[in-house]
Structures are given as C-alpha cells and as structure tokens.
C-alpha cells in the first residue's frame with residue numbers, strides 16, 4: 325500500500341506528491357489527466373516568479389518535477405469511490421482496480437460551467453475567459469461582457485470595470501442574484517451596463533478572436549448583438565466531487581470541507597486546491613494547499629500506532 329495516495333494531478337496534486345516524496349515515504353498519484361486545468365490554459369502571467377508561461381509547458385514541468393522523485397504516477401485513471409477501512413483507505417478506480425493507502429490527499433479540482441453556445445469553445449482563450457484574476461489585464465482598454473449575475477459575476481464585473489473600458493453584465497433571470505451590497509457597488513460604476521432577461525446564444529468572432537456576443541431578449545424575443553472583445557463566463561465553478569457524495573463532508577456547493585491543515589471529515593483523508601472550500605481558485609494557491617495537505621498527511625502518518 326501507499327503511505328500517501330494523491331487523487332488528482334493538477335497543481336495541488338503535483339505539489340502534494342513532491343512534498344510527500346521528499347519525506348521518503350511511498351507516494352502515488354492517480355489522475356484522470358495529469359496537469360488538470362493548467363492543460364487548458366494559454367498564457368499564465370500570475371505564477372509568481374515566472375513572468376509568463378503557457379499551460380501545457382507548466383503542466384509538462386510539473387510532471388517532470390514529480391517524476392524526478394520516483395513518484396508512482398498512474399495517469400488516465402479515474403477514481404470512482406473512497407472507502408475508509410479500519411487501517412487502510414481504498415480508492416476504487418473506474419477501470420475496476422483498487423488502490424490502498426494509509427493516507428489520501430484528494431485534489432480532483434473543479435471545472436468552469438460553460439454556456440454551451442456556438443463559438444464558446446472555438447474562442448476559448450481567444451476572448452472567451454473564465455477567470456478575471458487570470459485574464460482581466462489582457463482586456464485593458466477593451467469592451468467585455470460578464471455572463472452571470474450571481475456573486476461571482478457581479479464581483480467579476482466590478483473587478484473588470486477598473487481595468488477595461490466598458491463592462492456589460494448579462495443575466496438570464498429578470499434580476500441579479502448577487503448580494504445587495506455588491507449590486508449597489510456595481511450600479512455606482514459609470515462604465516458598467518446591466519442587461520437582464522437575456523439568454524446568450526452565440527459568441528461571434530472574426531476567425532481568430534471574439535468580436536461580439538449575440539443574445540435573445542427573453543421578454544421581447546428580439547435577437548440582439550453587442551460588439552466587444554472579451555466574454556467572461558461566470559456561471560459557476562463545479563468541484564469534481566460527484567464521486568465522493570455521501571462519503572465525506574461537502575459544502576452546499578459540493579466543495580470538500582477542510583480545516584486549516586487540509587483535514588477532511590475522514591481521519592487520514594486530506595484535500596487541497598480547487599476541489600475544497602478554500603477561497604480563490606488559482607495555481608499558486610492550489611500549490612500551497614497541496615504542499616500543506618501532504619505535510620498534514622505526513623504528520624498524521626507519524627502519529628499512527630506502531631503495529
């Protein structure tokens with residue numbers, strides 16, 4: 325069995341693997357796709373100490389760093405359940421195999437909910453963005469839309485209004501759902517427009533980048549088009565915890581509830597990164613959280629009774 329088995333191979337999992345392996349303990353990583361969301365990212369400009377890099381490059385560097393410690397990496401394997409036994413934790417895989425470990429770090433990440441309209445995939449990273457902290461500065465002086473009037477959408481619109489020329493917030497419902505204090509702040513900004521009862525139907529572009537958004541006015545059924553250079557989709561970040569429902573404590577958003585050390589509600593099971601309740605989903609944060617969870621797992625292991 326493994327001393328530490330890490331489920332998920334994004335920045336959090338890679339960092340956990342390196343910290344665990346450096347303790348000289350038997351470490352494994354099982355990942356559906358090593359690199360995680362980083363594989364889907366183009367320019368990264370906020371990975372501190374690296375001025376600019378690309379996602380696939382960073383993912384390859386993460387993998388090489390993990391490999392250099394002789395960690396057992398099982399890529400292209402999806403976990404389907406976690407079972408806590410008396411002295412071992414078992415991770416069952418979709419393939420039918422099962423892995424046993426004394427401690428586990430869950431770092432299965434999250435995924436942005438998509439609009440699922442024509443043009444969205446085609447123009448991803450070419451004007452369609454999901455993370456204002458990551459990509460906001462790329463749209464300096466440009467016109468953008470934010471899709472979604474919940475807290476994250478309104479926060480994004482307020483944030484972007486300070487960077488870009490103009491922000492149009494688009495909400496499907498007849499009213500915004502964000503907290504009143506955020507809505508007041510939003511309405512106080514001179515370069516923000518709000519459109520409610522609007523269903524986004526298409527991302528338009530010139531073949532290489534976004535040039536507009538088409539939406540349907542849900543009251544008049546009229547189809548309208550706005551010219552802009554960027555679209556921030558803020559309709560939810562979904563944690564990859566479907567396989568853990570009923571196993572350990574999840575928040576109402578489905579995130580794994582952890583304490584300051586990364587401990588979950590099950591002894592010996594830790595979690596890190598976008599899959600957890602930790603706020604702000606970013607690469608540097610996921611890496612810090614992954615190393616913390618691995619150190620906590622080590623702390624747990626040295627306290628296990630001597631057999």
Ligand code: FAD
Nearest residue numbers: 332333334335336356357360361403433458597598606607
């Ligand atoms: P993830 O990166 O999501 O990795 C999860 C891992 O778990 C993957 O290996 C996945 O395959 C695996 N997995 C999932 N389910 C299972 C399962 N059941 N069994 C086994 N394995 C599983 N952040 C920045 O700091 N700067 C940026 O510029 C930036 N740009 C971004 C651009 C885009 C388009 C996106 C989508 C995100 C961006 N982010 C950026 C956010 C950043 O990528 C995430 O915060 C970070 O990757 C989270 O790391 P993680 O390890 O927690 O999860």
